[in-house]
Amino acid sequence: MSSKIRILLPVKRVIDAALKPRINKAQTGVEAAGVKFSINPFDDIAVEEAIKIKNAHKDRVESIHAVSIGPNKAQDILRVALAKGADTSTLVDVKDQEVEPLQVSKILKKLQEKYNSNLIILGKQAIDDDSNQTGQMLAGLLNWPQATNASKVKLNADNTVEVEREIDGGVEVVKASLPMIITTDLRLNEPKFVTLPKMMKAKKKPLEILKVDDLGITLENRLETVKLEDPPVRQGGAKVGSVDELISKLKELKAI
Amino acid sequence: MAVALLMSCAESYPQVKRLDFGKITPQAVDFFRSVVGEAAVVTDQDDLLFYNEDQMRKYRGQSSLCIKPKTTQQVSEIVKYCHEHKLALVPQGGNTGLVGGSVPVFDEIVLSLSSMNKIRSFDHTSGILKADAGLILENADNFLAENGYIFPLDLGAKGSCHIGGNVAANAGGLRLLRYGSLHGSVLGLEVVLPDGTVYDSMNALRKDNTGYDLKQLFIGSEGTLGVITGVSILCPARPKAVNIAFLGLESYEAVQTTFKRARAELCEVLSAFEFMDRQSQWQAKRFLKTAHPLAQDDPDAEVPEYPFYVLIETSGSCKEHDDAKLETFLESIMEDGTVADGVVSQDESQLRTLWTWREGISEASNMDGGVYKYDVSLPLPVMYELIEVLRARLDEHGLRSVSDASKPVVDVVGYGHIGDGNVHVNVIVREYNKTVEKCLEPYVYQWISDHEGSISAEHGLGFQKKNYIGYSKSEVEIALMKDIKSKFDPQGIMNPYKYL
Numbered sequence A: 001m002s003s004k005i006r007i008l009l010p011v012k013r014v015i016d017a018a019l020k021p022r023i024n025k026a027q028t029g030v031e032a033a034g035v036k037f038s039i040n041p042f043d044d045i046a047v048e049e050a051i052k053i054k055n056a057h058k059d060r061v062e063s064i065h066a067v068s069i070g071p072n073k074a075q076d077i078l079r080v081a082l083a084k085g086a087d088t089s090t091l092v093d094v095k096d097q098e099v100e101p102l103q104v105s106k107i108l109k110k111l112q113e114k115y116n117s118n119l120i121i122l123g124k125q126a127i128d129d130d131s132n133q134t135g136q137m138l139a140g141l142l143n144w145p146q147a148t149n150a151s152k153v154k155l156n157a158d159n160t161v162e163v164e165r166e167i168d169g170g171v172e173v174v175k176a177s178l179p180m181i182i183t184t185d186l187r188l189n190e191p192k193f194v195t196l197p198k199m200m201k202a203k204k205k206p207l208e209i210l211k212v213d214d215l216g217i218t219l220e221n222r223l224e225t226v227k228l229e230d231p232p233v234r235q236g237g238a239k240v241g242s243v244d245e246l247i248s249k250l251k252e253l254k255a256i
Numbered sequence B: 001m002a003v004a005l006l007m008s009c010a011e012s013y014p015q016v017k018r019l020d021f022g023k024i025t026p027q028a029v030d031f032f033r034s035v036v037g038e039a040a041v042v043t044d045q046d047d048l049l050f051y052n053e054d055q056m057r058k059y060r061g062q063s064s065l066c067i068k069p070k071t072t073q074q075v076s077e078i079v080k081y082c083h084e085h086k087l088a089l090v091p092q093g094g095n096t097g098l099v100g101g102s103v104p105v106f107d108e109i110v111l112s113l114s115s116m117n118k119i120r121s122f123d124h125t126s127g128i129l130k131a132d133a134g135l136i137l138e139n140a141d142n143f144l145a146e147n148g149y150i151f152p153l154d155l156g157a158k159g160s161c162h163i164g165g166n167v168a169a170n171a172g173g174l175r176l177l178r179y180g181s182l183h184g185s186v187l188g189l190e191v192v193l194p195d196g197t198v199y200d201s202m203n204a205l206r207k208d209n210t211g212y213d214l215k216q217l218f219i220g221s222e223g224t225l226g227v228i229t230g231v232s233i234l235c236p237a238r239p240k241a242v243n244i245a246f247l248g249l250e251s252y253e254a255v256q257t258t259f260k261r262a263r264a265e266l267c268e269v270l271s272a273f274e275f276m277d278r279q280s281q282w283q284a285k286r287f288l289k290t291a292h293p294l295a296q297d298d299p300d301a302e303v304p305e306y307p308f309y310v311l312i313e314t315s316g317s318c319k320e321h322d323d324a325k326l327e328t329f330l331e332s333i334m335e336d337g338t339v340a341d342g343v344v345s346q347d348e349s350q351l352r353t354l355w356t357w358r359e360g361i362s363e364a365s366n367m368d369g370g371v372y373k374y375d376v377s378l379p380l381p382v383m384y385e386l387i388e389v390l391r392a393r394l395d396e397h398g399l400r401s402v403s404d405a406s407k408p409v410v411d412v413v414g415y416g417h418i419g420d421g422n423v424h425v426n427v428i429v430r431e432y433n434k435t436v437e438k439c440l441e442p443y444v445y446q447w448i449s450d451h452e453g454s455i456s457a458e459h460g461l462g463f464q465k466k467n468y469i470g471y472s473k474s475e476v477e478i479a480l481m482k483d484i485k486s487k488f489d490p491q492g493i494m495n496p497y498k499y500l
């Protein structure tokens, strides 16, 4: 394998992190009509990190290829990734179909093969299904080392990568050689705004659109969502006038 | 403690004399307690400070009594008593007003609407919201958001100001460009008149041409004609797609060109067009302590050298349509060089961050000790000239320096709702100081008058600008206003020493 680094950057289109999702009437999923979608925040961090690595090691990073598996509209977030500094991109158009992490990993494996990537950076989880599985499954399928929940990434001259992970009460440092998979945690970096000149340039960058069939994969889901329900509404508090009243209230509620 | 250094209005403005109003007696306090209950009458000096002092800490009254009624009936009884005993009153909302209108000057009773904060009804078909006057603007908007609607007014103080206070001040805010003024969106009001009578037009419909439109008189009356207790307002559907572009420009001419083109090319999706000068961004950076949106690669970098910045907001119902429109517009103004640089928000959190660089200026201007605020309307071509003129004038008098702490003035910053011909001029000071005040006033009002502007575009007159109304209104207008005031409030007990 050549010593050049080719980064694969999977990004997912999700309901904007700042919005409160609403459960649909049928209680089978989250209402998507008329709702703002954005890039998954952890993936945004992955994009930022890939760009950082490329800027710091211009001679060693050959390419950054962004990929999104989702509806046609996911082109928007690919454009953002391109504007931020990805070179090329692929949309695997699955229409509105839900794709489970294992399927996503299989698709990504195909794209890794197609683009001969040797570093894959992706979010530790997507904020819509919170599965936290894709990076790990992909590492399994590829039989690559993985560094999950990265809070700091350091690329060494010998193509090893040191990754810091925040763990209870401290920091763990793991190290592996390329090819490898890194999943990003919140504190890895702070994503930046896209500037207009870059946005304009991104329009000219390649965006290929594939179907799952093109990759020789058939989508099949193993899970069925039975029902979604809102958490119970929190009861308002009440003020009591005295300690005695407090005690009798607590007794009434069988709290003491 | 710094608080103790603040002089009361009576001390700072010795030319203003207390008028012949009654004094608060123990019997009066007992009566008010019997109306609203013990807990809703504030007499503790420390607790009263909150109601006596404005949010800029520029004006401070000496009231010994604040009453917080919960119902319109209670307000009516209180006002009736005041009418009978000739006691002066200050209606107070969120106390975020910027002209010293919401605090007492002497010992006027503070009538706080903060306990009247309920939503009365919401009609999901017409979008008509009816609520108590003391409802906080942000709470009103959050409620509406849940129902797919938006409050037709938004401003930096939304977390504290009341919708009743907004109506009393006829606040303009960030979305006036889109939704128009409260004179159009307020459908009806409930007001306790200065003798205790309740005027009620809460059930007014959108179209109602029977007689004089009385509610209009209360919109912008700043508490001088009565106490607003209820508001009925027409709310538009909440836009589903919102975008922000934040741009850097090389000249004030470019700001005007960009505005003209945004209007023509973004047309119905344009919802805000705000401008900020570099000095204002410099202050905002000191306050926000993060990288400027146009200098993100280096968090320590200064605000870039562009003399002007513009924030454009689009709101619409179809994201693809708005995105395409905005992109085409931005590309074309970038390509022809009108705009030098810019960023666009990609998600909600970026959108909010970009807004803080506009909304944060107000608080940032207050960091050094104080601020003289001038909120003016001017014809666009001369709008920015005012700021340059003031900087030059303060320099001539040796009063301004960003770095030299011995000078009273830090800087003059300009920003505002350029889409509405409205600029905010903040003279940031290290301390309130008569020399500075005399250097600025009435000079600034004369300049505005000479250039056919208004000395108060949206903040009102209050205590600060009472004596300067003549720079914007003719004798005929002022005489009519005085007639109206004495018709409603012959004893002058409602918010005295202010407005007219």
Ligand SMILES: Cc1cc2nc3c(=O)[nH]c(=O)nc-3n(C[C@H](O)[C@H](O)[C@H](O)COP(=O)(O)OP(=O)(O)OC[C@H]3O[C@@H](n4cnc5c(N)ncnc54)[C@H](O)[C@@H]3O)c2cc1C
Residues within 6 Å of the ligand: B055, B090, B091, B092, B093, B094, B095, B096, B097, B098, B101, B102, B113, B133, B134, B154, B155, B156, B157, B160, B161, B162, B163, B164, B165, B166, B167, B168, B169, B170, B171, B172, B173, B174, B222, B223, B224, B226, B227, B228, B229, B362, B363, B458, B459, B462, B495
């Ligand atoms: C950070 C910041 C940003 C702002 N931005 C804008 C802006 O963009 N546009 C703008 O127009 N203004 C702006 N303002 C000023 C604005 O007018 C006030 O924030 C708001 O409209 C006043 O509401 P309030 O409830 O705080 O009223 P207060 O400050 O309490 O009162 C304002 C006046 O109305 C009277 N009043 C209040 N409530 C009643 C009532 N129920 N009945 C009768 N009279 C009453 C008071 O006596 C006083 O004269 C801003 C202020 C701040 C602090």
Ligand SMILES: Cc1cc2nc3c(=O)[nH]c(=O)nc-3n(C[C@H](O)[C@H](O)[C@H](O)COP(=O)(O)OP(=O)(O)OC[C@H]3O[C@@H](n4cnc5c(N)ncnc54)[C@H](O)[C@@H]3O)c2cc1C
Residues within 6 Å of the ligand: none
């Ligand atoms: C075919 C038709 C369609 C209409 N459709 C509508 C509609 O869709 N919506 C609607 O609101 N109305 C409608 N109207 C009624 C509408 O109010 C009038 O057509 C129009 O607004 C009145 O204007 P005018 O100049 O004819 O006023 P006039 O009829 O001359 O006067 C109307 C009133 O205004 C007073 N007045 C007129 N000029 C002045 C002035 N300069 N100063 C002071 N007082 C003045 C008059 O004394 C009178 O009381 C319609 C009328 C017709 C005939």
